[in-house]
Amino acid sequence: MSHLTEQFLKYQKLIQSQHASLLPVSKTKPAEAILELYQLGNKTFAENYVQELVSKQAQLPKDIEWHFIGHLQSNKVKYLAPFVACIQSVDSLKLLREINKEAKKNRRVINCLLQLYVAKEESKFGFSEAEANSVFSSEVLDNLSNIMLIGVMGMASFTENKSQIRKEFRLLKSFYDDIKNRIDHPNVKFNTLSMGMSGDFEIALQEGSTLIRIGSAIFGTRN
Numbered sequence: 001m002s003h004l005t006e007q008f009l010k011y012q013k014l015i016q017s018q019h020a021s022l023l024p025v026s027k028t029k030p031a032e033a034i035l036e037l038y039q040l041g042n043k044t045f046a047e048n049y050v051q052e053l054v055s056k057q058a059q060l061p062k063d064i065e066w067h068f069i070g071h072l073q074s075n076k077v078k079y080l081a082p083f084v085a086c087i088q089s090v091d092s093l094k095l096l097r098e099i100n101k102e103a104k105k106n107r108r109v110i111n112c113l114l115q116l117y118v119a120k121e122e123s124k125f126g127f128s129e130a131e132a133n134s135v136f137s138s139e140v141l142d143n144l145s146n147i148m149l150i151g152v153m154g155m156a157s158f159t160e161n162k163s164q165i166r167k168e169f170r171l172l173k174s175f176y177d178d179i180k181n182r183i184d185h186p187n188v189k190f191n192t193l194s195m196g197m198s199g200d201f202e203i204a205l206q207e208g209s210t211l212i213r214i215g216s217a218i219f220g221t222r223n
């Protein structure tokens with residue numbers, strides 16, 4: 001068994017035992033590595049860069065469900081709209097409207113997660129809680145019939161301080177639960193709380209994550 005296969009199976013087992021799913025993050029890694037996990041039965045992968053994703057999608061099996069998790073500029077949405085399964089990194093209303101427009105052109109409904117900004121770092125993208133809340137009004141949602149809002153994605157601060165990380169994951173979870181319980185709209189079907197990466201997935205699982213995005217722990221460190 002290759003090291004990649006071994007790592008993948010180890011993390012998959014661990015994460016599934018906590019009733020969550022593993023989403024392998026294959027950015028910067030070659031198509032062969034993706035194919036190896038595909039052949040083990042894994043059909044979902046996440047990528048961060050538009051060009052890289054478009055080129056991998058063209059070479060790899062067409063039943064792979066691609067999640068986009070990187071910062072997305074509105075003018076690049078058109079390259080992903082024909083095939084992307086889920087855009088997790090929706091960080092503005094402008095971007096959400098553009099996704100809706102391009103999804104419509106492709107006669108598709110695209111699943112989206114709102115990226116919430118909970119970390120302390122300045123550099124991370126995402127909605128504040130108040131901004132995200134304002135998306136869930138009928139004036140906004142009624143005009144977005146080609147997107148489906150299926151949940152929330154977030155990244156905790158890059159820190160050794162576990163209680164800080166836990167606090168941030170709790171914020172994500174409470175926002176997620178509030179929308180899930182409160183909003184009744186045909187374009188909203190909350191079922192995905194995407195939080196936790198290689199360094200903090202154990203805390204994320206304890207705090208109710210349903211989808212863990214793991215890159216380096218499976219594929220090895222990136223350059």
Ligand SMILES: *Cc1c(COP(=O)(O)O)cnc(C)c1O
Nearest residue numbers: 025069197198199213214215216
């Ligand atoms: C790169 C990336 C990951 C995976 O990070 P690792 O630490 O390598 O597991 C998860 N989520 C997002 C948004 C990323 O950009």
